[in-house]
Amino acid sequence: MQKGKEPANGPSDGATPKAAVGRLSLYLRHLEALQRAGQETISSTQLGRALEITDAQVRKDLTYFGQFGYPGVGYRVQELRDALRALFGTNRTWQVALVGAGNLGRALLGYRGFRSHGFAIGAVFDSDPKLHGKHLHGVEVYDVARLPELARTLGLALAVLAVPAESAQSAADIIVDAGIVGILNFAPVQLRVPDVVAVVSVDLGLQLEQLAFLVNQRTATSTADSPSTP
Amino acid sequence: MQKGKEPANGPSDGATPKAAVGRLSLYLRHLEALQRAGQETISSTQLGRALEITDAQVRKDLTYFGQFGYPGVGYRVQELRDALRALFGTNRTWQVALVGAGNLGRALLGYRGFRSHGFAIGAVFDSDPKLHGKHLHGVEVYDVARLPELARTLGLALAVLAVPAESAQSAADIIVDAGIVGILNFAPVQLRVPDVVAVVSVDLGLQLEQLAFLVNQRTATSTADSPSTP
Numbered sequence: 001m002q003k004g005k006e007p008a009n010g011p012s013d014g015a016t017p018k019a020a021v022g023r024l025s026l027y028l029r030h031l032e033a034l035q036r037a038g039q040e041t042i043s044s045t046q047l048g049r050a051l052e053i054t055d056a057q058v059r060k061d062l063t064y065f066g067q068f069g070y071p072g073v074g075y076r077v078q079e080l081r082d083a084l085r086a087l088f089g090t091n092r093t094w095q096v097a098l099v100g101a102g103n104l105g106r107a108l109l110g111y112r113g114f115r116s117h118g119f120a121i122g123a124v125f126d127s128d129p130k131l132h133g134k135h136l137h138g139v140e141v142y143d144v145a146r147l148p149e150l151a152r153t154l155g156l157a158l159a160v161l162a163v164p165a166e167s168a169q170s171a172a173d174i175i176v177d178a179g180i181v182g183i184l185n186f187a188p189v190q191l192r193v194p195d196v197v198a199v200v201s202v203d204l205g206l207q208l209e210q211l212a213f214l215v216n217q218r219t220a221t222s223t224a225d226s227p228s229t230p
Numbered sequence: 231m232q233k234g235k236e237p238a239n240g241p242s243d244g245a246t247p248k249a250a251v252g253r254l255s256l257y258l259r260h261l262e263a264l265q266r267a268g269q270e271t272i273s274s275t276q277l278g279r280a281l282e283i284t285d286a287q288v289r290k291d292l293t294y295f296g297q298f299g300y301p302g303v304g305y306r307v308q309e310l311r312d313a314l315r316a317l318f319g320t321n322r323t324w325q326v327a328l329v330g331a332g333n334l335g336r337a338l339l340g341y342r343g344f345r346s347h348g349f350a351i352g353a354v355f356d357s358d359p360k361l362h363g364k365h366l367h368g369v370e371v372y373d374v375a376r377l378p379e380l381a382r383t384l385g386l387a388l389a390v391l392a393v394p395a396e397s398a399q400s401a402a403d404i405i406v407d408a409g410i411v412g413i414l415n416f417a418p419v420q421l422r423v424p425d426v427v428a429v430v431s432v433d434l435g436l437q438l439e440q441l442a443f444l445v446n447q448r449t450a451t452s453t454a455d456s457p458s459t460p
Contacts (some may be wrong), residue, residue, distance in 0.1 A: 021443050025436050088439050089446040096438070104337035112395065113418040113435030119442075124369060158441060165342065182445040184438050188343040198444035202437055205343030206255050207430055208326070208414050209318050212349075213251050214428035215412035216319040 023061055024084060025210040026051050031081040043074035090118030095155045099171050099179065100162035101126035101141055104186060108162055111138040122154045127167070144174055158182040165189050253291055254314060256281050273304035276337040320348030325385050327410065329401050330392035331356035331371055334416060335385045338392060339367040357397070374404055381408040388412040395419050 003044040029038055032048050034042060044055040044062075051058070060074070062068070067083055069075045085091040096114070098105055098121045108114070109121060124141040126132075142150060150156065159166060159175045161183055168187035175183055185191055185201045193199060260280050264272060274285040274292075281288070292298070292305070297313055301303045315321040326344070328335055328351045338344070339351060355369040356362075361371045372380060380386065389405045391398060391413055400418035405413055406423055415421055415431045421427055 003434055021440055024443070025439050028439075029436075032291075070438065083231055087443065087446065089442045090439060094442055102337065103333045103340065107332065107334035107337055107392075108434070111418075111434060113433065114438060115245065117435035119435070119438050127244070158438070158445065160438070162337075169429060181448065182441045184441050196448065199446060200437055200441040200444070202432070202434070203343065204432070205347035205349070206259075207257050207432055208344060208349050208388070208390070209258075209320060209347055210251055211412045211414050211428060211430040212319045212324055213254070213317065214430070215316065215388065218426065218428060 007156075023051065023053070023057075024065070024087065027058075027061070028081065028084040031084065032076055034077045035081055040076045040077055041070075042077055042080075044069060044216050047075070065087065085118075086165050088118075092118065095122040096120065097122065097147065097151060097159040097175070097178075098124045098125075098139075098162065099144065099147070099158040099159055100164075100167075101128070101131055101136060101176065102162065102164075103161075105162040106136060108160060109139060119158070121160070122156055123150050144171065148178040149172050151180055156180060158184065160184045160186070162186045253281065253283070253287075254295070254317065257288075257291070258311065258314040258318065261307055261314065264307045265311055270307055271300075271304045272310075274299060274306055277305070300423040301368075315348075318348075322348065324349050324351040324387050326350065327352065327377065327381060327386040327389040327405070327408075328354045328392065329356075329374065329377070329389055329405065331358070331366060332392065332394075332399075333362055335390075335392040336366060338390060339369060349388070351390070352386055353380050374401065377404050381410055386410060388414065390414045390416070391421075392416050 027047065030047065031042075044058040048058045054137065059069070063086060065083070067080055069076070082091065096119050097152040098108060105124065105126070109124070121137075121139055123143045124136055124139050125147050126141055127144050132143050134141050136181070152188070156178075157180065159180045159182070161171055161175070163171050165187045168185070168189045169191060171184060172185075172191045172193060176197055181196055182198045183191065183193065183200075183220050185199055186204075188203065188205065190201075192197055257277065260277065261272075273331050274288040278285040278288045289299070292310070295313070296315060297305070297310055312321070326349050328338060331354050335354065335356070339354070344351065351367075351369055354366055354369050355374045355377050356371055357374050359373070362373050364371050386408075387410065389410045389412070391401055391405070395417045398415070398419045399421060402413060402415075402421045402423060406427055411426055412428045413421065413423065413430075415429055415432075417432065419437065420431075421429055
């Protein structure tokens with residue numbers, strides 16, 4: 001479903017279905033939890049149950065990425081976790097540029113889920129001169145014009161775009177010019193970027209809509225079950 | 231893939247696969263754009279192309295929801311849009327409780343994508359007494375203790391949970407006690423809620439991880455394509 005939101009990027013070369021990528025994230029989450037709990041091996045059936053998918057789907061997903069279970073053992077938790085981390089590139093820390101130091105940008109700076117997943121916000125960029133040189137959550141705020149220079153010197157590989165809708169495209173253009181090839185976009189607009197740049201959009205209105213659908217469906221189900229229905 | 235993140239909720243009664251719900255949101259987005267552009271009908275092939283899925287999948291999805299195309303015509307844009315809006319319940323405005331008036335909460339208050347999708351934040355709740363009675367983006371901030379009372383009088387049907395991880399479960403308990411049956415959760419924790427309550431979690435670390443995967447994959451592909459590889 002991400003695909004439809006990124007018309008500018010075209011299909012992802014047919015290499016990896018995005019739904020499978022989404023499942024890989026969930027495998028990794030689960031394996032990290034198992035690792036913390038000290039569990040050493042896991043079967044495809046157990047992995048499937050945790051993710052509410054079939055064990056056949058688990059085996060297909062993992063075979064696709066060159067991971068095979070051991071007969072009578074299943075998958076080795078640490079080995080599979082390390083392989084998935086390498087796939088995601090989260091076996092190292094990615095340096096991330098945060099573009100936009102408004103409420104959303106500040107909320108993201110304080111978000112602990114980034115660091116624990118292998119992402120560090122290395123610099124903040126904002127067009128407001130009053131913020132330049134200030135530190136937010138220990139990270140310095142720079143003029144957006146300095147993004148190309150700092151992307152090089154600080155090794156910023158990804159950008160989080162947290163600016164208002166009307167500034168999003170021009171900010172994305174600067175990010176692309178800086179040679180950054182991945183954008184996490186929070187602005188409710190579709191960005192036009194070259195094919196080499198990956199965009200993942202977080203559409204908060206869509207998330208709320210999904211919730212409304214689930215609530216609607218449950219309400220409809222409980223009404224249908226009511227004995228007052230003839 | 232949402233399923234695996236909501237173990238407390240169990241499977242969604244087998245009624246609607248969540249991936250299909252995700253596609254319905256994208257159909258609705260596309261139909262709204264067509265409606266604005268004045269297009270009156272659309273074929274399953276065109277809809278499929280827009281969402282990068284097969285026309286057979288489009289027909290299957292829409293038949294499932296009781297929508298059938300007209301021979302030689304396709305789907306009527308307005309009719310299909312209205313049917314989807316009714317399914318999502320976004321043919322009316324949902325009143326939403328925002329719990330948490332920190333940076334993330336304030337960013338969400340200013341987010342225009344909610345209102346345009348049929349959601350209005352009717353009240354803000356925060357534990358900080360200094361904020362009580364204040365207005366943020368025109369919406370009053372109340373003590374969290376008043377949530378049950380105001381959920382009734384203001385008709386708050388959904389809640390957006392934007393509090394720190396350590397306060398998320400206790401805030402969710404209050405939301406559930408208030409009779410609210412849908413929670414959009416931004417805290418990086420898995421909430422324990424009764425089966426009747428729907429939870430959609432926005433895991434921002436996971437979104438960034440998906441982006442890193444795409445960037446990693448493209449980098450690997452371009453390396454493999456390089457003529458320097460023997």
